[in-house]
Amino acid sequence: MKAIITTFVATIALSAMAASTAASGPLKDRVAAGQSIRIGYSNEVPTAYSAADGKPTGFVNDITLAVLKKMGYEKIEPVQTEWGGLIPGLNAGRFDIITGGMFILAARCENVKFSEPIYKMGDAFLVPKGNPKGLVNYEHIHDTGATMVTGSGYANIAHAKAAGVDATKIMEVPGPTEILAAMQAGRADVGAGTPILVKQLADSSGGKLEATNSAAMPKDSFNWGGLAFTKADQDFVDEFNAALKDYVGSQEMMTAVAKYGYDKDWLPGEAKTEWICANR
Structure with missing residues (x-):
């Protein structure tokens, strides 16, 4: 009887394990x-x-x-x-x-x-119409002391730091909507992202913002x-x-x-x- 009970319990345990694996295991x-x-x-x-x-x-x-x-x-x-x-x-x-x-x-x-x-693709910047500070690469951000806004976890953060941009000059926000809001409110001088993201944000700014050409970025920023x-x-x-x-x-x-x-x-x-x- 003890052996039967042990086998029964083991079977239940294995069944539970299988169910758990199906629910949360490998794809x-x-x-x-x-x-x-x-x-x-x-x-x-x-x-x-x-x-x-x-x-x-x-x-x-x-x-x-x-x-x-x-x-x-x-x-x-x-x-x-x-x-x-x-x-x-x-x-x-x-x-x-x-x-x-x-x-x-x-x-x-x-x-x-x-x-x-x-x-x-590489990186691109979102800047005010006419790009008054001439910001087309990360070195320019460093040299001018401009404030950059980008998404939390975006690769642009590492690219900016590699160019010497101080962490205090990098504003991290949840995503594109907040990047656009920061630029429109004047809380940042430049927004950073992929060319497609930056173009989409520029197109939605009512002509107040524009996208830079990613060709001006260092080749090691392409990914x-x-x-x-x-x-x-x-x-x-x-x-x-x-x-x-x-x-x-x-x-x-x-x-x-x-x-x-x-x-x-x-x-x-x-x-x-x-x-x-x-x-x-």
């Missing part, structure tokens, strides 16, 4: 259990954001959904959060993939597993963006990369993302994530 366990793939992103137009009907949109989300569909996965659940909460949220199990258009950086590679890159997964999901990342390889740069993809301004200049080229993690 392939979730999909095998029939659960949705949860994609996490912040409200970044046109990279990744929610449409009026709540559906995920933006060029990174569109690329992600297209590749997942080719892999046979169409049960998707969007989770929108602030930029600074993306990596913590991923590792806490609140979603399975970060689709927020995240640059592949060495510090991030220590905490997450990136896909192969899906785009490449590659990818999707982030937990390190436990290496098997899924390998499967995703295999499907991604045939999709990135294809006519199907270029047609789908053209409406967001994505063109051949944004294609990632030959750089691989392993190299990017070691050099950025």
